Amino acid sequence: MNKLTLETAKRMLAAAEQKARQMGLSSDIAIVDEGGNLIAFYRMDNARIAGIDISQNKAWTSVAMQMPTSNLAQSALPGGPTFGINTTNHGRLVILGGGIPIVSDGRIIGGIGVSGGSSAQDIEVANAAIQAFESMRGAGEPALATARIGSIQSIR
Amino acid sequence: MNKLTLETAKRMLAAAEQKARQMGLSSDIAIVDEGGNLIAFYRMDNARIAGIDISQNKAWTSVAMQMPTSNLAQSALPGGPTFGINTTNHGRLVILGGGIPIVSDGRIIGGIGVSGGSSAQDIEVANAAIQAFESMRGAGEPALATARIGSIQSIR
Amino acid sequence: MNKLTLETAKRMLAAAEQKARQMGLSSDIAIVDEGGNLIAFYRMDNARIAGIDISQNKAWTSVAMQMPTSNLAQSALPGGPTFGINTTNHGRLVILGGGIPIVSDGRIIGGIGVSGGSSAQDIEVANAAIQAFESMRGAGEPALATARIGSIQSIR
Amino acid sequence: MNKLTLETAKRMLAAAEQKARQMGLSSDIAIVDEGGNLIAFYRMDNARIAGIDISQNKAWTSVAMQMPTSNLAQSALPGGPTFGINTTNHGRLVILGGGIPIVSDGRIIGGIGVSGGSSAQDIEVANAAIQAFESMRGAGEPALATARIGSIQSIR
Numbered sequence: 215m216n217k218l219t220l221e222t223a224k225r226m227l228a229a230a231e232q233k234a235r236q237m238g239l240s241s242d243i244a245i246v247d248e249g250g251n252l253i254a255f256y257r258m259d260n261a262r263i264a265g266i267d268i269s270q271n272k273a274w275t276s277v278a279m280q281m282p283t284s285n286l287a288q289s290a291l292p293g294g295p296t297f298g299i300n301t302t303n304h305g306r307l308v309i310l311g312g313g314i315p316i317v318s319d320g321r322i323i324g325g326i327g328v329s330g331g332s333s334a335q336d337i338e339v340a341n342a343a344i345q346a347f348e349s350m351r352g353a354g355e356p357a358l359a360t361a362r363i364g365s366i367q368s369i370r
Numbered sequence: 371m372n373k374l375t376l377e378t379a380k381r382m383l384a385a386a387e388q389k390a391r392q393m394g395l396s397s398d399i400a401i402v403d404e405g406g407n408l409i410a411f412y413r414m415d416n417a418r419i420a421g422i423d424i425s426q427n428k429a430w431t432s433v434a435m436q437m438p439t440s441n442l443a444q445s446a447l448p449g450g451p452t453f454g455i456n457t458t459n460h461g462r463l464v465i466l467g468g469g470i471p472i473v474s475d476g477r478i479i480g481g482i483g484v485s486g487g488s489s490a491q492d493i494e495v496a497n498a499a500i501q502a503f504e505s506m507r508g509a510g511e512p513a514l515a516t517a518r519i520g521s522i523q524s525i526r
Numbered sequence: 527m528n529k530l531t532l533e534t535a536k537r538m539l540a541a542a543e544q545k546a547r548q549m550g551l552s553s554d555i556a557i558v559d560e561g562g563n564l565i566a567f568y569r570m571d572n573a574r575i576a577g578i579d580i581s582q583n584k585a586w587t588s589v590a591m592q593m594p595t596s597n598l599a600q601s602a603l604p605g606g607p608t609f610g611i612n613t614t615n616h617g618r619l620v621i622l623g624g625g626i627p628i629v630s631d632g633r634i635i636g637g638i639g640v641s642g643g644s645s646a647q648d649i650e651v652a653n654a655a656i657q658a659f660e661s662m663r664g665a666g667e668p669a670l671a672t673a674r675i676g677s678i679q680s681i682r
Numbered sequence: 683m684n685k686l687t688l689e690t691a692k693r694m695l696a697a698a699e700q701k702a703r704q705m706g707l708s709s710d711i712a713i714v715d716e717g718g719n720l721i722a723f724y725r726m727d728n729a730r731i732a733g734i735d736i737s738q739n740k741a742w743t744s745v746a747m748q749m750p751t752s753n754l755a756q757s758a759l760p761g762g763p764t765f766g767i768n769t770t771n772h773g774r775l776v777i778l779g780g781g782i783p784i785v786s787d788g789r790i791i792g793g794i795g796v797s798g799g800s801s802a803q804d805i806e807v808a809n810a811a812i813q814a815f816e817s818m819r820g821a822g823e824p825a826l827a828t829a830r831i832g833s834i835q836s837i838r
Contacts, residue, residue, distance in 0.1 A: 219415050220387075231376075251419045255411040259375050263407050263718055264746035267771045292760045300769045309766040332763055405717015406575055434576035448604045451644055454621040457612045459579040531727050532699075543688075563731045567723040571687050575719050 218247050218316065218324040222350060223254040226316075229346035230328060231256060234339045241330030241339055242269035245316075248323045250274045258330070265329030271306050272313030272327030272336075278303070280322055284311030284337060312336025314344055318351065374403055374472065374480040378506060379410040382472075385502035386484060387412060390495045397486030397495055398425035401472075404479050406430040414486070421485035427462050428469030428483030428492075434459070436478055440467035440493060468492025470500055474507065530559050530628065530636040534662060535566040538628075538638060541658035543568060546642060546651045553642030553651055554581035557628075560635045562586045570642070577641030583618050584625030584639030584648075590615070592634055596623030596649060624648025626656055630663065686715050686784065686792040690818060691722040694784075697814035698796060699724060702807045709798030709807055710737035713784075716791050718742045726798070733797030739774050740781030740795030740804075746771070748790055752779035752805060780804025782812055786819065 223245040234241040240258045242265030247253050252270060272283050279286065286309040289296040300309045311333030316324040326343050328336040379401040390397040396414045398421030403409055408426060428439050435442065442465040445452040456465045467489030472480040482499050484492040535557040546553040552570045554577030559565050564582060584595050591598065598621040601608040612621045623645030628636040638655050640648040691713040702709040708726045710733030715721055720738060740751050747754065754777035757764040768777045779801030784792040794811050796804040 217415075220412055224412075249419070251413075252411060252422050253413050255408060256376055256380075257407075257409050262746060262748055263405075264743070264771055264775055266408050268767070271770060287765070290766060300766045305769045305771075305773055308770055310764065310770075403717065405715065405719055407717055431576070434574060436574055452622065453599070454602060454612045455580070457617045458583060458620055458622075459576055460617055463576055529727075532724055536724075561731070563725075564723060564734050565725050567720060568688055568692075569719075569721050575717075578720050 216318070216323065218245065218253060220253060222347065223324075225350065226326060226343035226346050227254055227256050230326070230339050230343040231258060233342035234258060234328075234330060237331065237335060237339065239331045239335060239339065241328050241336070242266055243339070243343070244270040244273045244327045245343075246270070246273040246277055246325050246327075248277065248321075250277045250325070253324070261330050268308060268310065268329040269312070269327040271308045272310065272329065273325040274306060274313075274327070275308045276313035276315045276325035276327065277322060278307065280315060282311070282315065282337075283308055283313035283327075284333065287311050287333060310336070312340055314340045316344065316347055372474070372479065374401065374409060376409060378503065379480075381506065382482060382499035382502050383410055383412050386482070386495050386499040387414060389498035390414060390484075390486060393487065393491060393494065395487045395491060395495065397484050397492070398422055399495070399499070400426040400429045400483045401499075402426070402429040402433055402481050402483075404433060404477075406433045406481070409480070417486050424464060424466065424485040425468070425483040427464045428466065428485065429481040430462060430469075430483070431464045432469035432471045432481035432483065433478060434463070436471060438467070438471065438493075439464055439469035439483075440489065443467050443489060466492070468496055470496045472500065472503055528630070528635065530557065530565060532565060534659065535636075537662065538655035538658050539566055539568050542638070542640060542651050542655040543570060545654035546570060546640075549643065549647060549650070551643045551647060551651065553640050553648070554578055555651070555655070556582040556585045556639045557655075558582070558585040558589055558637050558639075560589065560633075562589045562637070565636070573642050580620060580622065580641040581624070581639040583620045584622065584641065585637040586618060586625075586639070587620045588625035588627045588637035588639065589634060590619065592627060594623070594627065594649075595620055595625035595639075596645065599623050599645060622648075624652055626652045628656065628659055684786070684791065686713065686721055688721060690815065691792075693818065694794060694811040694814050695722055695724050698794065698807050698811040699726060701810035702726060702796075702798060705799065705803060705806065707799045707803060707807065709796050709804070710734055711807070711811070712738040712741045712795045713811075714738070714741040714745055714793050714795075716745060716789075718745045718793070721792070729798050736776060736778065736797040737780070737795040739776045740778065740797065741793040742774060742781075742795070743776045744781035744783045744793035744795065745790060746775065748783060750779070750783065750805075751776055751781035751795075752801065755779050755801060778804070780808055782808045784812065784815055 230243045240261040244255045245253045290309040313327040315322045328340040386399045396417040400411045401409045446465040469483040471478045484496040542555045552573040556567045602621040625639040627634045640652040698711045708729040712723045758777040781795040783790045796808040
């Protein structure tokens, strides 16, 4: 899979929406492509208006920084190595957890961003979409999938 | 129906997407609520990146100006009554056809914006979503529906 | 009267609101001070969301350009002396009629901006507020008042 | 009461203005609707120009985040769960106390934002407007009103 299609994005959104509902959350959920450009977006009923921007820019940041946004939540603390990075890119760069790159064949082909709960909850909802994506890709490439998920966990 | 739900927005997006596909178009399609805030967005495969902003802001403009954006395409011509209006609202106000208010019980409850073809084509795609919305609302209120569609056609 | 007070601004807003209601309009109405900074704002029920920005920036433009915005509606036409001026100042400069400077003792002490109807209607609503302001200033200074109103009419 | 009217907003502004005056403050006070769009605004004589933006965006933030902005003042501290959130939404998201959602029948129908004193003072002025709103709504729904005010107090 070289490019995220709208159909894939819809199925990822559906997985994230289902997960958020199970967790009792109303989330904003966004999927961007490898250029950081929006493919699809859902705001669940009663989800925060502020999350429209935050979810989209979490997705963008995960692609633009090539890492989960939860990494930045740590490194952008005062004294950290990326302190102040959230005011670059006209404020588009978000340092709250919940943005995760979508990786296929070792390449970042897009990102998902979720806003609606705590950062830990947003990450959980985003991961549901990532898992749906992995399932769509078939049973192959276990090493890649493991490596990716592992790298995220080691970052937090 | 007082408020647009995400489910309604999805069905409107699906109708617009189907219509665009039938017409051989790749469109960006956005639905906003009565406050102009985004509910849902689809970028069809190969649709223009520029349309991400344009479709969303057509939807916003249809709500914020309480009229189809095609009205503005005419009135914002040099010498027209709203010449220059497209540079207000930080450039968010779009004067290209393809943004249409979503009306329920005589009240604007949201808007749809489409970008991907000519203005006439974008209007046709947006109208497919409006018709899907009317169908969802049931067979009632034919006068209202007729008046709204009629007013749009008389405006162009 | 050297400075616009909030009380004066409220009475001007009330006069404009009453006039708009008499004309069957739902208007956004803004008053700024001599620095172009907002003093008071009303959005009448059902007035356009787009008018929030437009009314405020009409008021700002009337102070910042030291003239009614209706002047610019003419001069900013293609081939006119200020063609393109509406994209300066980050789009804050509005070339639609309905912004009028508030003048006291020959000095601009603020501006009013109205959005909600046609430019002619917006000017009429704004003038109702200007007249309320003139009344508040008392029966004195008729020459000044006449000159100001005259200059606006000659401009259009 | 399902929608904030301009008349309700004026009465809330008047209550806030009176409270600010009693406290010896010059405040900027803004009321937005459920979509975060401005309904009415007052800048008291000698109030800070910077407060024009701050008060409006406090009101917006309280709606967009569905919580008093004083919550964010705590949670956005370095190491807090929303550290960095104030640079999202193009800087529109304010983490200073003084923005409070306006709740009716358990639903957020708007927000008030105040800027002019310390955060504690701004909250006190905003609460005067909230209390005026509760009075307008009549003696009903005491549990709701209590819960809302309680949740704000517990948050700080």
